Amino acid sequence: MSTSDLYQAVILDHNRSPRNFHPMEGADRRVEGYNPLCGDRLTLWLKLDGGRVADASFEGQGCAVSRAAASLMTAAVKGRTTAEAEALADRFTALVTGRLPDGAAEREPLGKLAVFEGVAKFPLRVKCATLSWHALRAGLRGEGVVTTD
Amino acid sequence: MMAGQGSRVEGQAREGAGVSLDPRPLTLDCRSDFPILSQRVNGRRLAYLDSAASAQKPRAVLDAMTAFQETAYANIHRGVHTLAERATVAYEGARARVARFVGADDPAEVVFVRGTTEAVNLVANSWGAANLKPGDAVLVTALEHHANIVPWQLLAGRTGLRLIPCPVTDAGDVDLAAWERLLDAEPVKLAAFLHVSNAIGTVNPAREMAAMARARGARVLVDAAQAVVHLPTDVRALGADFLCFSGHKLYGPSGIGVLWARRELLEAMPPWQGGGDMIRSVSFAGTTFAEPPSRFEAGTPAITEAVGLAAALDWLEGVGIERAAAHERGLVEEALARLAELPGLRVIGTPRERAAVISFVMDGVHPHDVGQLLDEEGVAVRVGHHCAQPAMERFGVPATARASFAAYSDAEDVEQLVRGLGRVREIFA
Numbered sequence: 001m002s003t004s005d006l007y008q009a010v011i012l013d014h015n016r017s018p019r020n021f022h023p024m025e026g027a028d029r030r031v032e033g034y035n036p037l038c039g040d041r042l043t044l045w046l047k048l049d050g051g052r053v054a055d056a057s058f059e060g061q062g063c064a065v066s067r068a069a070a071s072l073m074t075a076a077v078k079g080r081t082t083a084e085a086e087a088l089a090d091r092f093t094a095l096v097t098g099r100l101p102d103g104a105a106e107r108e109p110l111g112k113l114a115v116f117e118g119v120a121k122f123p124l125r126v127k128c129a130t131l132s133w134h135a136l137r138a139g140l141r142g143e144g145v146v147t148t149d
Numbered sequence: 150m151m152a153g154q155g156s157r158v159e160g161q162a163r164e165g166a167g168v169s170l171d172p173r174p175l176t177l178d179c180r181s182d183f184p185i186l187s188q189r190v191n192g193r194r195l196a197y198l199d200s201a202a203s204a205q206k207p208r209a210v211l212d213a214m215t216a217f218q219e220t221a222y223a224n225i226h227r228g229v230h231t232l233a234e235r236a237t238v239a240y241e242g243a244r245a246r247v248a249r250f251v252g253a254d255d256p257a258e259v260v261f262v263r264g265t266t267e268a269v270n271l272v273a274n275s276w277g278a279a280n281l282k283p284g285d286a287v288l289v290t291a292l293e294h295h296a297n298i299v300p301w302q303l304l305a306g307r308t309g310l311r312l313i314p315c316p317v318t319d320a321g322d323v324d325l326a327a328w329e330r331l332l333d334a335e336p337v338k339l340a341a342f343l344h345v346s347n348a349i350g351t352v353n354p355a356r357e358m359a360a361m362a363r364a365r366g367a368r369v370l371v372d373a374a375q376a377v378v379h380l381p382t383d384v385r386a387l388g389a390d391f392l393c394f395s396g397h398k399l400y401g402p403s404g405i406g407v408l409w410a411r412r413e414l415l416e417a418m419p420p421w422q423g424g425g426d427m428i429r430s431v432s433f434a435g436t437t438f439a440e441p442p443s444r445f446e447a448g449t450p451a452i453t454e455a456v457g458l459a460a461a462l463d464w465l466e467g468v469g470i471e472r473a474a475a476h477e478r479g480l481v482e483e484a485l486a487r488l489a490e491l492p493g494l495r496v497i498g499t500p501r502e503r504a505a506v507i508s509f510v511m512d513g514v515h516p517h518d519v520g521q522l523l524d525e526e527g528v529a530v531r532v533g534h535h536c537a538q539p540a541m542e543r544f545g546v547p548a549t550a551r552a553s554f555a556a557y558s559d560a561e562d563v564e565q566l567v568r569g570l571g572r573v574r575e576i577f578a
Contacts, residue, residue, distance in 0.1 A: 003525045007518075007576060015577075016513070038517060039534040039547050061547045063517035064577075128517065 005118030006125065007064065014068035019075050020057040032145045033060070033135035035127055040066055044074075044135040053077045053085055056136075063128050065119065070132035072113055082140045088113075089133045096120055096129045177476040179468060180557045182207040193527025196562040201347050201375060201506050201553030202531050203397045206461070210401060213460035214453050224449055226426055240452050243459035244442070250462045251392060251409050252383035258415065260442040261450050264406035265374040266296040268393035269341075271408055271445060272370055273300040274421040276391075277339070283309030286335040288328075288367070290353070291317045291543050292346040295536040297372045301341070313337075317543060321351045321498030329361050337367045344376035348537035348549070349498035350506030352380070359388035368414075374398055378465070378555070379474050379504045384409055396454060400556075401461030405454035408445070415441035422447040465556070473556040477505040480554050480563055487567045494570065497544050505554035508535070511570070514577045516550040522576060523550075526569035528562075 024045035031044045042060030046053060056074040060067075073092075077085040092113055094100040098120035100107070107114045119129045138146040180186055183205045186195055197205060217239060223232035225240045241256070248256040262268045277300075281287070287301050291314045301312045315331055316324045323342070331337065340362035344355045355376075359369040370391040373382060377394045384392050391410045397403035410418075420427055420438050424447035429437040438444045465473070484507055488494055493512035511519055520532035531551045534541045541547060552566055 003522055006521065012577070037533070039538060039541070040517075041547075061515075063515035063521075065518075067515075122521070125517075125521070 008115040010115045011068040014071040015064035018067055018071040022057050024057045029139040031135040031139040033131050035131050046139045052081050065125055065128040066131050069129045073132045089137055092133055096126050177556055183557050190527045191525050196528040196565040198552040199529045199531050200555035204400045204555050207464050209464045210457050210460045214457040217453055217456045239456050243455040246459040246462055247407055255412055257442055258409055258412050260408040260445045262406045262408050264395035265393045268408035269296050270300045271421055272391050273304045275418045277304050279419055281308045281310040285338045286311045286313050288313050288331055288337045288340045290315045290323050290342045292540045294347055297341055321349045321500040323353050332361055332365045339368045341370035343372040345504040347375045348535040348540040349508045350503040351500035352502035352504050363388055381470050396458040399461050401458040402454040404451045405458050420444050424448045468556055477554045480558050481505055484563045491570055497549055508549040508551045510546055510549050516548045519550040519573050522573045523569040528565050528569045
């Protein structure tokens with residue numbers, strides 16, 4: 001178990017320069033996400049258009065894993081249907097909890113998100129990686145606040 | 150930084166003058182008393198710098214608990230058989246040991262609880278519920294641990310009390326002028342404050358704060374969870390009515406803690422949990438309750454843990470609490486000097502007096518990432534809000550990394566911490 005599995009270059013890059021890191025005017029959904037364990041919090045904004053995620057952005061405080069996960073999540077779900085976004089959330093959660101079956105075919109749909117595979121070796125950090133995805137699910141379902149508990 | 154205790158100890162060591170002549174060197178070397186510290190973590194020497202969260206246990210404590218379980222364990226206060234007698238004697242002996250440790254005359258003033266949190270909850274639910282009326286104020290500080298905030302908030306919903314936080318300065322000291330002003334301006338029935346801040350290490354002027362409160366007729370609760378292990382405790386000199394602490398921060402086991410309270414207060418307080426061992430007699434027409442401390446110890450308590458706590462106090466007083474504090478102070482000073490050399494690292498709080506706690510943040514690196522990378526170097530620190538979110542908010546940080554020191558800490562721990570932080574900086578450059 002080495003932290004180099006966790007702190008991949010892509011994750012460090014998205015931590016340093018998070019994408020879609022701003023509030024959104026005219027959003028359809030605004031979700032507050034909290035991790036009560038560590039005090040991390042984020043706000044996620046979604047613009048929905050005809051069953052698709054037209055736009056996504058976030059702001060908040062968190063560790064490199066949670067910040068990079070939120071950054072990559074917003075980039076990954078833009079343009080997807082809500083059903084596709086939910087499916088991606090499920091696949092991502094399976095990846096970081098070590099429940100995704102082996103094989104490239106299972107990872108291919110994740111694209112860049114596959115860099116989070118190392119999180120599975122650090123059970124205490126799973127919630128860091130999934131906070132923004134919890135918020136996404138809540139937003140797609142019309143809920144406003146979510147915690148990792 | 151432990152100015153009072155530390156300098157006095159040094160003075161004794163150098164000049165051989167003073168009340169307690171301790172010819173032993175000020176630098177402790179007791180790491181080998183702690184079996185857990187001999188292991189390697191992630192292939193590295195373990196630098197355990199998380200003692201403020203929970204201290205490790207010396208062999209003497211582990212052995213005392215095992216010996217008790219192997220030769221004397223039974224339920225207490227109930228049986229007439231030999232083991233019941235032995236266990237009761239050991240448990241009540243532990244109570245007397247704790248009384249001596251805090252400077253109480255009467256072991257009946259020592260109530261065993263699970264820890265500091267339960268001690269505060271006991272006071273809130275028993276004394277607080279019986280004595281606090283709508284509009285009454287409970288005065289705390291902005292540095293409190295959640296354990297001394299939330300029980301009062303829960304009680305506020307039932308009684309209408311108001312919880313008032315006293316501000317702290319930018320340095321991290323309680324604003325004593327504000328403390329006095331709030332005591333004058335508000336109907337404060339209880340001043341409840343931590344002696345040592347777990348979040349940033351401030352040692353509060355507890356005697357002064359207590360005296361100000363008592364002079365205005367308020368009761369005084371001291372959360373001594375972080376203090377008892379670094380400062381000699383004397384409840385009478387402190388001027389406290391209630392003193393709360395945990396065994397596990399004192400080199401003892403978790404699951405045992407102490408509420409010390411003045412006898413006359415305990416005698417007037419109603420029970421807060423009902424069950425076995427806390428009654429005088431029970432019938433369906435009505436129940437009468439036992440005298441303190443039994444009245445507040447419903448059910449089978451943590452018997453072995455009480456024995457372990459007594460052994461921990463023996464160990465600590467054998468080492469010498471002031472000697473341990475002086476040792477820790479030296480390490481904290483060394484660590485502060487070394488951390489000051491690291492670019493982008495900021496220590497939170499510069500209190501007048503600091504216990505063995507250093508809270509810090511690094512530019513561009515979240516404390517969780519600091520903690521994760523330090524762990525890989527064998528360095529254990531606490532990261533997060535330290536169950537003191539209002540204190541974090543006061544200093545404008547969501548979380549910090551915290552290195553805390555104990556009697557078994559040494560210069561190599563500091564070295565490993567500094568090296569580890571250098572590596573964090575490299576990775577997050």
